[in-house]
Amino acid sequence: MNAETIAIVGAGQAGGWAAQTLRSEGFAGRVVLIGDEPHRPYERPPLSKAVLSGDAHADTTHLLKPEAFDALRIDWRPNVGATFIDRAAKQLHLTRGAHVSYDKLILCSGGRARRLNIPGADLPGVFTLRSIGDAAALGAALSAGKRLLVVGGGWIGLEVAATARKKGLDVTVVEAMGRLCERTVPPEISGYLLQLHAAHGVDVRLGTGIGRLAQNARGGLTASFTDGRALECDAVLAGVGLVPNDELAREAGLACDGGILVDSQCRSSDPDILAAGDVATWHCEWAGRRMRLESWQNAQEQGIAAARAALGIAVNHQPLPWFWSDQYEINLQIFGMPTPAHDVVVRGDRNSSSFVMFFLDAGKVVAALGPNAARDLRFARRLIERRTSVDAAQLADLRVPLAKL
Template structure:
């Protein structure tokens, strides 16, 4: 491809960073420009809901690379800048500063934005979500002055914040509209274990209810009123009810968008000069199911590498196995694959021992493996799913059958 205008990457998260780094690793010699709305260089996001809040992970450890990395590799880093428009005919973007930049190829790595409630009082001081470093800095400051925290949403980030808040000695209440924690994400067995562990740490759950209103005094939140009428005192309220793909720029430029920017097997959008990756992209599922959107660091990083290889002329279909993790105090949940909430579950190991896995099946096909404090199962799971190795429910339930041995047998 021509290398006069080069590649512009929109979004300074881990996926955007990896796209820039991988272009250089792949030997791309043209200009590479990374545009990020935040005034800081790309950093790790997972610690923001855990170690950063408790002080175990200092801010100095968050950057993915030192600032010299970008200069040494000829990556132009535009911090605190946003792309406000795309002229697809001229292959040019407009920046918030008013500048215009031409591109040979454009990569959308715009990520996602927190879904915020429309309940009365949501605008009160002390009610916030957690997505960026600035959000985490504000939340850390607020937690340091608080006694009582209410977390709205029992998803991964909500539970991680609940654990961090308890480590800081705060009273924590979690409000969840669903009947249990992690209802859309993991099996009932894994969710129950993690919920019980959090309850043992002093976290109080309120399931099957939501935040009816946020109550305030002098413009600051002081309580959350649930749909059931409970009033939960709060100095800080953290909203963790999911995210929406940040696909506004794509939609405004006329790209195909459907709950995320639609891309093909090579992560190309409806415009062959534009790719999309990470939380903002919806891509074809390997099993022929409807296109999916995955919110994980691993997915964004692997997709960035896939795009970089295609840009330099080595196209490969994106077929990586998705994997995730969530650290919640002394417990680590690791997931390989993507399960549907309706997929069957087969327990492997002992929940009472605090070390087990749950294998998920759709019919007789293995779709995902959830491992709690069982790293060996997780590593084997990634290999099983990547190779498409068949596993029966009977093998899954038999702890004497090592998952790694199934991988070896198929080799």
């Protein structure tokens, strides 16, 4: 591969992995890593967990220690935004009038937290959570005895609710849909999460939207809901999803549809431009449809795959989707993409703190999930990846070790 300069937009998890992979694959040319944050590449999962609770410092999220990062000889441009891609000239324009010429360009610009679209959404005390800066701002507002309103019963909202309870806040979660994490888990798991939060004293209100926020006389906020009720609180966390940062690609005329369209070699509609992580959408064979995977695993693996593909190495990015969430004493993991069409087999007691739900299609396990079941889920992953035919009765039988299947 003759590329001399490979530019990466976004110094997040995917961008960080792309940069270090270029070096580990022996690329000796120039790697320019453009990031509009002040931080070296870092992982976001702890921002709603240990960093938010104060148990871990934000520096612990960095992919590499400063010396290891410096040793990669990366031309890292912190606090710099990429503003325009001139595809004809193969130049990337940056804030403050600078530009970088590239041979290959990897877009790892992730996404931003969607903001509430209601009156009062920009008031002080209303937060979103995506970056280290966001976690610092929200964390400073989470002191014991205060009341937090979480808008959105998805993963980020629920993790923040759990962390806030741990810190001694009163917490209310409102979710406009009829159940928690509706887009990603079956109803049984939504019910499990509901019970989990209720058991920890969170007031969860389903089927309730938020209509407006206003400052109140106490210096706090009053939230008015679509069901006519109101709530006084000290802080609001909007956990209402992610907007992919694909404007750069769209303005450059790359094919986009709710994210930058790439193939399983991470190539966009311009063969010299690749994309990876939360901003990329591609046909996931495990899901049987095109999608963006907003997960730690995908950011890392697709970042690696994009870097290798930029170097001309054959890749086929089709990881079995894996996601986890930590809430209270529960570590919930999901492998594959469960759908209502699958047959369900439960191993263990679904009302306990540890069990596995298997999802079968024509006698083969295609997805599995469960709380505090990391060991069983490791075996489940193998069953899925090897497309093993299984006996449902054996799968449910705790006396039959999964390793035997």
